Amino acid sequence: MRKKIVAGNWKMNMNYDEGLELAASLDQYFSEKAPSGAEVIICPPFIHLAGISQNLKSGNVALGAQNCASEASGAFTGEVSADMIRSTGAEYVIIGHSERRSYYNEDDSLLNKKTVLALNSGLKVIFCCGEIKEEREDGSYFEVVKRQIEKGLFPLAAKEMKNIIIAYEPVWAIGTGLTATPDQAQEMHLHIRELVREKYGTEIADKLTILYGGSCKPSNASDIFSRPDVDGGLIGGASLKKDDFTAIVEAMKQT
Ligand code: PGA
Numbered sequence: 001m002r003k004k005i006v007a008g009n010w011k012m013n014m015n016y017d018e019g020l021e022l023a024a025s026l027d028q029y030f031s032e033k034a035p036s037g038a039e040v041i042i043c044p045p046f047i048h049l050a051g052i053s054q055n056l057k058s059g060n061v062a063l064g065a066q067n068c069a070s071e072a073s074g075a076f077t078g079e080v081s082a083d084m085i086r087s088t089g090a091e092y093v094i095i096g097h098s099e100r101r102s103y104y105n106e107d108d109s110l111l112n113k114k115t116v117l118a119l120n121s122g123l124k125v126i127f128c129c130g131e132i133k134e135e136r137e138d139g140s141y142f143e144v145v146k147r148q149i150e151k152g153l154f155p156l157a158a159k160e161m162k163n164i165i166i167a168y169e170p171v172w173a174i175g176t177g178l179t180a181t182p183d184q185a186q187e188m189h190l191h192i193r194e195l196v197r198e199k200y201g202t203e204i205a206d207k208l209t210i211l212y213g214g215s216c217k218p219s220n221a222s223d224i225f226s227r228p229d230v231d232g233g234l235i236g237g238a239s240l241k242k243d244d245f246t247a248i249v250e251a252m253k254q255t
Contacts (some may be wrong), residue, residue, distance in 0.1 A: 002211045004169035005165060005232040006249045007041040007126060009066060009094060009237025021067040024055055025242050031058030032218030035180075038252045039125075041092055042239070046080050053089035064126065067100055070113045082114075093118045094234075098171045106153030115152065115164075115216055124163045126211070126234065127153060129192075133172035141170075142191055143182055149195055158200050165209045167234040173214025175236060175251065178239040182223045182230075185212045189229035218247035225255045 014022060022056045023042060030040055043064040044052060052065055069079035085093055095118060096111040106114075111127075118125050129148040131141035145168070153164060168188050171179050180188075197205035212224050213234035224230055232252055238244040 002207050002231050003148050004038040004243075004255075005041060005211060006038055006090070006252050007034070007043060007064065007167075007211065007232070007234050008042045009095075009097070009102075009213075009234055009246055010042065010239060011066065011099070011236060012045060014044065014048070016048060016051065020043045020051055020055060022242060023052040023061070024238070026245065027058045027061050029242065029246050030060035033246075034060050035043060035059075035249050035253060038249060041247055043092070043094055048089050048104055049085065049088040053194075056089075059213055062092065063088070063090040065090055065123075066094045066097065068093050068095070068114055068118055068123075070110050070117070073094065082118040082123055084095075085118075086121045086123055086129060088214050091124060092126055092165075093123045093127045094128060094167075096148070097170060098130055098132075099129060100176060102171075108148060111152045111236060112155055115156070116160075119156075119160050119163055124165065126167050128164045128167045128169050128213070128234070129173075130169040130171050130214070135173055140186070145188060145197060147190065154199055156168055157205060161196070161204050162207070163202050165211060166196075167211040168192060169213035169234060171214075172222055175215070178214050179220050179224070180212065180216045182227050185224050186227035186231055186249050189227070191228055218244055218251065221248045221251035222254065225252050 041062045064087045068082040100106045130145040135144045209231040211232045211234045216233045219237045
């Protein structure tokens with residue numbers, strides 16, 4: 001059985017007090033209704049991590065960051081290292097989100113460097129991949145995702161792969177209200193799992209958690225999560241609303 005995960009990517013939303021409040025109300029919810037069978041992760045902005053970490057009491061909500069520096073430490077003004085993230089109590093970090101790839105020009109080799117640093121710091125990595133609209137339309141999407149996975153992840157050793165979660169997020173579906181159909185998600189997830197199987201073998205491939213992300217919401221979550229290779233979701237907009245996020249987690253529990 002693979003681990004099912006629902007992770008919330010808050011992006012650059014919520015001031016500190018609002019973030020503490022949302023985290024506390026999710027923590028309260030999941031202390032009463034344990035997300036049995038699914039792990040819940042929230043990924044707030046960096047400055048929220050330590051405060052939220054100290055306030056999580058239920059043991060049913062894990063914490064992650066949205067990015068980390070590509071260097072371990074030193075004179076890199078404005079950066080936040082993987083070690084610093086881990087020292088707050090956070091256990092996860094999102095790497096390679098399409099917004100980082102496109103707005104901050106993060107390429108495959110930089111993302112691999114960040115991934116290695118994060119793993120060395122004891123973080124688990126939610127590694128994002130996904131094609132843009134033009135690549136969906138010209139039919140190159142399998143190739144694009146293959147390249148992202150091969151360059152970003154395949155330099156890793158097999159034992160490092162055990163701490164990787166992959167999130168397939170078609171860029172044309174992020175924040176647009178367009179969602180991949182359950183069939184589109186399933187065929188890409190299977191493609192990813194087969195790539196990992198070829199490189200690392202069946203045990204690692206079968207245990208790999210692959211999340212879907214892109215306009216996932218309570219009304220479409222069950223359909224997407226019901227597919228065999230979809231092991232949960234990376235949720236943007238809907239993770240900012242307690243009722244939507246908890247409804248998505250409930251949808252995951254029922255699969
Ligand atoms: P969305 O974002 O759910 O708002 O589409 C998903 C993501 O970017 O991780």
